[in-house]
Amino acid sequence: MPEDNNGVVVAGLDLSGVVTRLAAAAPAADAAASFPHEGIRIVHEAGLLELTVAERYGGRDLSLGDLARLAAALGRGDPSVALISLMTLFSHRHQAQSSPWPDALYERVLAEGRQRPVLLNAARGEPELGSPARGGLPRTLARRTPGGWSIGGTKRFVTGCEGLSYFLVWASTDETPQRVGTFIVPGGAPGIGITGTWASLGLRASGSHDVVFDGVEVGRDNVIGLAGADVAGQDNRAQAVNTLVVTALYLGVAEAAQEAFLAFAEGRVPANLGYPIARTERFVALAGEIDLLVSGARQLILGALDHAAGEPDKLLRARLLAGRQLRQAVQLAVSALGNPGLSRDTGLERHFRDIQSVLVHAPQEDTVIAILGRAAFSARTAATAAGKERAQIAAAPDGRAFADRLLPAQTPFQGTPRTLRIT
Template identity: 80%
Template sequence: MREPSDELVVAGIDLSGTVARLAAAAPAADAAASFPHDGIRAVHEAGLLGLSVAARYGGRDLSLGDLARLAAALGRGDPSVALISLMTLFAHRQQALAGLWPDPLYRRVLAEGERGPVLLNAARGEPELGSPARGGLPRTRARRTARGWSISGTKRFVTGCEGLSYLLVWASTDEPPQRVGTFVVPGSAPGIRIVESWSSLGLRASGSHDVVFDEVEIPHDDVIGLVPADIAGQDNRAQAALTLVVTALYLGVAEAARDAFLAFAEDRVPANLGYPIARTERFTALAGEIDLLVGGARQIIVGALDQAKPEPDTLLRARLLAGRQVKQAVQLAVGALGNPGLSRDTGLERHFRDVQSVLVHAPQEDTVVALLGRTAFARAAADQAPPVDRLPAA
């Protein structure tokens, strides 16, 4: 087996023990498609769920590059745990940047996090709306009441919903003029029902089920960023950095697949060969191809996010390039081993299923390609425009 590398040290924290715990628990959670309680407990005990909390609240305020490195490390152990954890880390990072949470509520959340895992996630997608990344407003309604707000509607693909402490529900108000905002709903509030609809090929333990809200009441002040409905759309370019961080967790999946491939090749000694297949020219070349794809994806991701002020299009382009490479790397590893590559014994079968989701997250691949294409045409048109005549200076 490969020794723990610098890939498992993030912001001075050695994650090798935590990643080993995640990897040990992941197969059972995947097989049962059950919430990964053991993995979340390991992440909490390592103090990782609060790494993106702002320094003004006593947190580490982790950089985007280090968030990606953390996502890759956790994804190597269990990508379902990595995704659930990232949703919480993103919520804390949003507060660090924008400070939109009511301060007493946010400090209560942080205090709860000192006693146990506090998981947060945005509930945005809807059956009728689809992905907010494609435009549209939520049909989920927040109705004004004497005590605050009453939330009703259905949300789709709410990752980790079975273990969420708070759901950040994107909803429209019933008031004239209509507004749109994020309503902070406790996961234990009466009127919440989980519909176990998640039956995906990969990330089976992420529990991205549907959640139904039936007149769920919350206090008046527990809302983030209420804005007029006509300016409430999702800006895909503004989310480019976070989508690239999500891609990094699949980099971790590909690194786990690479390690499984190398371990198999080093241990496999055919009788007619008399030495490990790792010494053959074919497997040496395969290992080099896989390392080129996986190592290249890591360079693309962290290189883009470590820039001082990366352009959104740079981040979107990095996401597609890295995402395609990690899928190709895992496919190559599985195909090279034949039947063992499709066996649960090597772990590659699970890694292959998990990595298929790398470009499914919003904004999806076709949306990103269209954004880049429109930018390319706009740039070409600007380059070809005739120069504007200017009067000489007085």
């Protein structure tokens, strides 16, 4: 359950009202699989879309742990809104860390954000490429023009694309030698087409459709991170932080499911029992098991981000373990209630669908496991090599065998010339 008993508090902000309003608007957007305009408006009016803007731009520069707490809070209300919001928050955090955006353009983005919701997101995946986390270069092409660049290609799974103010399009150039970079494309530019291909089981309102860029013109400075094609691949370890923060929004989904389970158990009074099923040993045990899984996942996520943000392998482990626990907790809650657990009336049906996406974000589960497996073998190889080196030193001639021992203190006559007299 949330860390604060009186509401959802993140970085001193009480978000309980925001979460309640998001939860009220979420079912309609989910049922219609439509862009969550109301939810985004709520988040914008609360000033949450710019919380990771750097202090040098007048922002708060939210910490990683608090960003995850924010994701969990929004996920309790509407995970689709949470995911769309996180994509924007990640972009601002990237700017806070390394300032890749042209200054004038970024200042304009911040100015627009004071008037209306300004949503940003990277467009990286492609039909032929799949997920960049598995390697490969984009087929989307940026061609040189007299005024800048012309972008052409198709991107997949562009979350929130119907409401984006700027697409951050990963593309290859037509230069020789070829380079790869991210091109900043205004959402209203001519030549952008959105195809309604998003028909997912969960996060239906996230609108992660395909987007076609047909000769979209951008200025010559609307590009960041241009690098040679040989060094342009995605570093999955470098993405471990963002991936774990995304997992936190599903912590919010599981907490909402946990609350729905408890509310149903407290309100359900069978005629043959005469008191709420929450007082039966079975439901007490189920509530404890769900709490163990959900609260344990919260500890894993926040503990890793608060104390091990610079250790990618720990973040990746926390992501997998927490994701599995959250999915298991919601499954347990749904199966315990039977038919009511699958009904829209309790809300658990929507939470069950949404939680299925917890481990599909790149890098996917099998990729992460392979990373951890290779790291385990590398660590063992390094340990074996170090052990052999120690053994060789120990077996060396006396001078080396005892090189690491302290020599006894020398007497005053040691090291002085000696004369041998024979009579």
